Amino acid sequence: MKLDEFSLISFLSRKLSIFQPEVLIGIGDDTAVVKNGNKYSFYTTDVLVENVHFLDNWKSNVPDFYYFLGRKLITISASDVASMGGMPVYGLINLLIPEVYDLKELEEFYEGVSELCNELRISVIGGDTSKSSAKTFSFFLIGEGKKFMLRSNAKPGDLVAVTGTLGDSAAGLEQLLKKEIKVFPLVERFLNPTSRVREGVEVSNLGVITCTDVSDSLVFNLYTIAESSGIAIKVDSKNIPLSPHLLTYTTGSREKALRYALYGGEDYELIVTFEESLLSGVESLGFTVIGEVVEGEGVFVDNKKVEKKGYNHFGGER
Numbered sequence: 001m002k003l004d005e006f007s008l009i010s011f012l013s014r015k016l017s018i019f020q021p022e023v024l025i026g027i028g029d030d031t032a033v034v035k036n037g038n039k040y041s042f043y044t045t046d047v048l049v050e051n052v053h054f055l056d057n058w059k060s061n062v063p064d065f066y067y068f069l070g071r072k073l074i075t076i077s078a079s080d081v082a083s084m085g086g087m088p089v090y091g092l093i094n095l096l097i098p099e100v101y102d103l104k105e106l107e108e109f110y111e112g113v114s115e116l117c118n119e120l121r122i123s124v125i126g127g128d129t130s131k132s133s134a135k136t137f138s139f140f141l142i143g144e145g146k147k148f149m150l151r152s153n154a155k156p157g158d159l160v161a162v163t164g165t166l167g168d169s170a171a172g173l174e175q176l177l178k179k180e181i182k183v184f185p186l187v188e189r190f191l192n193p194t195s196r197v198r199e200g201v202e203v204s205n206l207g208v209i210t211c212t213d214v215s216d217s218l219v220f221n222l223y224t225i226a227e228s229s230g231i232a233i234k235v236d237s238k239n240i241p242l243s244p245h246l247l248t249y250t251t252g253s254r255e256k257a258l259r260y261a262l263y264g265g266e267d268y269e270l271i272v273t274f275e276e277s278l279l280s281g282v283e284s285l286g287f288t289v290i291g292e293v294v295e296g297e298g299v300f301v302d303n304k305k306v307e308k309k310g311y312n313h314f315g316g317e318r
């Protein structure tokens with residue numbers, strides 16, 4: 001039987017229970033939330049698996065490839081903490097590598113890990129190591145914050161905004177897969193994305209209470225907000241921020257660029273929804289308004305309902 005990642009998680013979660021009252025949010029958001037005295041702790045874990053998230057042979061085209069992979073491992077978990085409005089603090093790394101392994105590659109990987117942990121002041125406090133046929137890197141990250149944002153807090157009348165530009169990472173991945181590099185800055189966005197930790201904390205401090213990050217695709221992650229909040233989201237495609245590099249890649253076609261922006265994944269930008277009174281504060285943090293929350297269900301781009309498409313492990317295809 002072919003599995004669907006999200007039905008699988010929902011099936012598994014029905015078998016599990018929460019025993020402690022301090023667990024405020026379990027399975028279902030970007031991180032779990034546990035009350036910890038007068039603050040909250042955030043828990044998340046992510047993996048990078050050979051042939052799923054990266055190809056080993058990219059190391060022959062990309063200098064320092066494993067250095068970038070080390071950075072990316074930390075960034076993707078930090079992005080989940082950022083989308084709760086938290087600061088990453090402690091982490092543990094699981095390393096699953098073949099029995100015979102190039103030590104230089106591992107050194108490079110840990111150079112990337114340690115650089116990003118220094119930048120974000122994350123202490124690595126443990127992990128585990130095992131042999132494995134596919135290279136697999138996993139990070140478990142704990143964050144902290146005084147308040148938190150959820151996917152499920154969107155209300156009709158809210159505006160919807162995002163950080164950065166969208167679609168760059170998918171266009172970078174496409175070039176790596178085709179082994180044809182035309183616009184390198186897009187490949188850099190795929191290899192070395194940014195986690196929006198500062199924006200997450202600051203937007204939460206402004207009073208924004210709805211947030212998630214773009215890992216699977218803009219449309220897919222808008223759906224996660226729409227479904228968990230019981231509302232619909234309308235996006236105006238002309239307001240979706242696209243980078244000049246992406247437009248160079250699509251030889252100026254905004255329509256083609258929008259396909260990467262709407263359905264490509266791994267941008268690790270934040271999506272927020274908020275009341276109009278917060279607009280100037282949110283914009284001053286560098287967010288771009290792309291749409292609004294309305295009553296109903298689904299995600300609409302230029303008034304047309306769009307399919308919930310993005311990256312789905314097992315379900316395949318974007």
Ligand SMILES: Nc1ncnc2c1ncn2[C@@H]1O[C@H](COP(=O)(O)OP(=O)(O)OP(=O)(O)O)[C@@H](O)[C@H]1O
Pocket residue numbers: 009012013026027028029030031032045046080215216
């Ligand atoms: N095997 C599992 N068992 C229990 N919970 C899981 C499992 N896999 C995922 N989850 C939980 O399901 C929810 C959604 O997971 P998912 O990995 O899709 O998170 P995401 O933030 O949407 O994506 P990303 O990991 O790319 O940031 C999270 O709360 C996560 O902790």
Ligand SMILES: Cc1ncc(C[n+]2csc(CCOP(=O)(O)O)c2C)c(N)n1
Pocket residue numbers: 046047051052053054055173215216264265266311
């Ligand atoms: C070789 C190769 N093929 C495809 C992709 C694209 N991809 C893999 S996982 C994912 C979603 C986010 O991951 P997760 O859901 O695990 O957090 C995306 C967009 C890639 N990175 N490498």
Ligand SMILES: [Mg+2]
Pocket residue numbers: 030079080083212213215
């Ligand atoms: Mg996430």
